[in-house]
Amino acid sequence: MKYFMKRLLMKAPEEFRKGRARIKMKTDSLFWAAVRNGTALLSVMIMCSGCALFIGAAVGAGVGVGAIKYVKGEVEGTYAATMGTTWVACQNALKEVGIKIVGSMKEKPNHWMIKGRTEGGDEVKVSLDALSDKVTKVSVRVGRLGDKNLSTRIHSAISRRLGALDTAPSEIASDLELIKNVFEQIKTAHLKEDINLFLSCYSPIYPDLNSKKQATLKNWKKFDFVNLTYNILEKEIGADKANITVQWNMHTVGKDGSILKSKDTFNVVLRKEDGNWKITRIAKVVNQSPATQRK
Numbered sequence: 001m002k003y004f005m006k007r008l009l010m011k012a013p014e015e016f017r018k019g020r021a022r023i024k025m026k027t028d029s030l031f032w033a034a035v036r037n038g039t040a041l042l043s044v045m046i047m048c049s050g051c052a053l054f055i056g057a058a059v060g061a062g063v064g065v066g067a068i069k070y071v072k073g074e075v076e077g078t079y080a081a082t083m084g085t086t087w088v089a090c091q092n093a094l095k096e097v098g099i100k101i102v103g104s105m106k107e108k109p110n111h112w113m114i115k116g117r118t119e120g121g122d123e124v125k126v127s128l129d130a131l132s133d134k135v136t137k138v139s140v141r142v143g144r145l146g147d148k149n150l151s152t153r154i155h156s157a158i159s160r161r162l163g164a165l166d167t168a169p170s171e172i173a174s175d176l177e178l179i180k181n182v183f184e185q186i187k188t189a190h191l192k193e194d195i196n197l198f199l200s201c202y203s204p205i206y207p208d209l210n211s212k213k214q215a216t217l218k219n220w221k222k223f224d225f226v227n228l229t230y231n232i233l234e235k236e237i238g239a240d241k242a243n244i245t246v247q248w249n250m251h252t253v254g255k256d257g258s259i260l261k262s263k264d265t266f267n268v269v270l271r272k273e274d275g276n277w278k279i280t281r282i283a284k285v286v287n288q289s290p291a292t293q294r295k
Contacts, residue, residue: 089158092239111130124142195217230249245267269281
């Protein structure tokens with residue numbers, strides 16, 4: 001009896017190892033078959049000191065462009081769009097879900113933020129980070145602890161807008177050309193001193209448009225434009241609103257014979273009215289280089 005028990009104990013580890021090997025081979029076969037189908041979910045239960053640690057890893061499904069994930073109260077997503085395009089999409093998305101925009105800032109060229117507030121008073125933060133020239137990460141947090149459902153709704157609204165933009169790049173190009181045409185008309189109006197053409201570039205909601213008209217006519221009496229060119233430095237074009245940073249290079253001759261050359265940069269806001277882009281606001285960028293004047 002002792003002899004058979006000893007043989008059994010000596011043989012048990014070998015059989016146990018063979019059994020484990022067979023189980024492992026079968027498990028591996030099933031796992032890699034699932035990987036080939038792109039639907040594998042690896043779940044490993046590790047038991048140690050009476051505690052259970054569950055590890056779940058999804059294979060074949062990651063967070064890429066257009067996908068979102070929930071991390072520490074924030075819902076993050078990446079989009080195949082520039083910072084400017086994503087910025088406009090985020091603002092419109094917040095309005096769609098009923099969030100009031102209370103502030104925005106562009107702290108760095110690759111990090112921008114929009115702040116909003118829900119009807120219940122919770123703060124909403126939307127952060128944009130440029131991962132490359134054409135890929136932007138968006139992080140949304142609602143309140144201190146986060147609201148996954150609302151944050152996901154915001155991402156869905158953003159995705160719909162960027163998806164529509166991605167499927168119609170020609171439409172963006174068309175809007176840019178139309179906006180350039182506005183600046184071309186302003187250029188022609190100054191060179192030909194055509195006040196009607198000049199005013200046609202502005203929206204009726206432009207603040208104190210009549211004062212703008214009188215100031216332009218007054219300037220035309222003081223000097224003539226010899227040459228006028230412009231460069232678009234930055235652009236954010238949405239469905240019905242655009243933010244353009246433009247630099248104007250001006251060469252004028254005063255009625256007294258003085259020559260003035262200057263470069264001025266402006267932030268221009270436009271909105272689409274009946275299919276045409278019109279200027280609604282202009283703000284001069286400070287800290288410009290001084291103009292050169294000579295006689």
